[in-house]
Amino acid sequence: MSPxxxxxxxxxxxxxxxxxxxxxxxxxxxxxxxxxxxxxxSVLKNDRARAIRxxxxxxxxxxxxxxxxxxxxxxx
Numbered sequence: 887m888s889p890x891x892x893x894x895x896x897x898x899x900x901x902x903x904x905x906x907x908x909x910x911x912x913x914x915x916x917x918x919x920x921x922x923x924x925x926x927x928s929v930l931k932n933d934r935a936r937a938i939r940x941x942x943x944x945x946x947x948x949x950x951x952x953x954x955x956x957x958x959x960x961x962x
Contacts, residue, residue, distance in 0.1 A: 899961035902931040905950050920945040933961075 906913060913931065917924045922942055929935050947954055 896933070896936070897961055898933070899959050900930050900933055900935070901957055901959060902927070902946075905952055905957060909950060911950070916946070916949055919949040922946075 902913075906916065913924055913927050917927055920927075920942065922945070930938060943954060943957070947957060950957070
């Protein structure tokens with residue numbers, strides 16, 4: 887079994903909570919802007935996502951006016 891198939895932490899932390907707080911934006915509002923369900927954004931926000939589409943990543947970064955590296959960081 888490869889590391890990508892294992893359950894547990896992915897080694898990537900999503901800073902969505904912090905970025906939303908800094909911008910005074912709610913998860914619901916971000917959902918409306920990017921066209922992704924609140925449930926799916928919540929999975930991402932809580933570091934439970936197993937994958938993310940580049941188009942979704944790009945839309946989130948555009949909505950939050952940030953770079954991908956601001957949103958996703960390595961969790962050591």
